[in-house]
Amino acid sequence: MTNIYKIAGLDLPHIDPNDRLQRILRSALPNYSDSSSQQQSDYWNAKFFNLHQVKIFQQASVAEQSAILKLTNRSLLEESYFIEKAGVGYMAKMVLLAETVEERMLYALFTADEATHLSQITNFLPELEPTNSNDPFLSLLAEVVESADKTVLLFVLQVVLEGWGLSHYRRLAKECRHPILAELFTSFLHAEARHHGTGTTLFNQISVAASSQTAILDVLAQFLSMVQVGPQNVLAAVEQVKGHLSRSQKIQILEELDTQTHSGTRLQILRSLMRGASAQAIVQALDERGAFEPLSPQKCVY
Numbered sequence: 001m002t003n004i005y006k007i008a009g010l011d012l013p014h015i016d017p018n019d020r021l022q023r024i025l026r027s028a029l030p031n032y033s034d035s036s037s038q039q040q041s042d043y044w045n046a047k048f049f050n051l052h053q054v055k056i057f058q059q060a061s062v063a064e065q066s067a068i069l070k071l072t073n074r075s076l077l078e079e080s081y082f083i084e085k086a087g088v089g090y091m092a093k094m095v096l097l098a099e100t101v102e103e104r105m106l107y108a109l110f111t112a113d114e115a116t117h118l119s120q121i122t123n124f125l126p127e128l129e130p131t132n133s134n135d136p137f138l139s140l141l142a143e144v145v146e147s148a149d150k151t152v153l154l155f156v157l158q159v160v161l162e163g164w165g166l167s168h169y170r171r172l173a174k175e176c177r178h179p180i181l182a183e184l185f186t187s188f189l190h191a192e193a194r195h196h197g198t199g200t201t202l203f204n205q206i207s208v209a210a211s212s213q214t215a216i217l218d219v220l221a222q223f224l225s226m227v228q229v230g231p232q233n234v235l236a237a238v239e240q241v242k243g244h245l246s247r248s249q250k251i252q253i254l255e256e257l258d259t260q261t262h263s264g265t266r267l268q269i270l271r272s273l274m275r276g277a278s279a280q281a282i283v284q285a286l287d288e289r290g291a292f293e294p295l296s297p298q299k300c301v302y
């Protein structure tokens, strides 16, 4: 997918590790360190994913449990990888859209932040196959980054998604059992807070056109619906290791994962990010659609 979406660059390939360009890149990156010797697959444990409450997981063999955790860990790291990858292209686009010298300078610095984050995350992803398969969230992200409407870009990507990323990375850092990776996510927080703060400041200076508001609503409704359906990637990891699950088994697993609390918390964080006078009408319209209501386990299984 997404070759049509150039700016996010999700499918951009990596060059050979021995290529001369790699050496120049390493020398240009601040605090470059190669962590690839420390790879493991249980940076976040079963409790982090609520898997410790899931019967089929409890009853699985040690090998199966660790295979499931390997998949859920990997998908967290891959998600960060693709978000940072898209971030480099997005920030570079914002350099060109800047309306003051200072804004242009900020976005140039932010482009470098995301490039640094991308390189650091890549260190923790061995044998990286940078194909984002059909992840609906990444497809939506890549689509939004293409938008020509700066109001949409600022609100969706910097106010909401970077704000969300901030609390997501904070949790990843806090619960990570690997000190170097935990420290890495902690080190992202200051930069991400500046990205979010810049987006919020610029967005509050804009008066939102009706067409922008419609576009924002459309994208956020799609994004929130992906959060409403709970930890589908955890469910998919269980199914990949344990084999086909029936509809009722899936419902039971989602109940044990406490999906409604899981997505309810996330939806409230997202709602709280949409503050300020300009965002009020957007929140109200999303409220009317029930976009912040977590779905029951029955409704999360199609």
Ligand SMILES: [Fe+2]
Pocket (backbone or CB within 6 Å): 084, 087, 113, 114, 117, 188, 192
């Ligand atoms: Fe970042």
Ligand SMILES: [Fe+2]
Pocket (backbone or CB within 6 Å): 087, 114, 162, 191, 192, 195
């Ligand atoms: Fe960022």
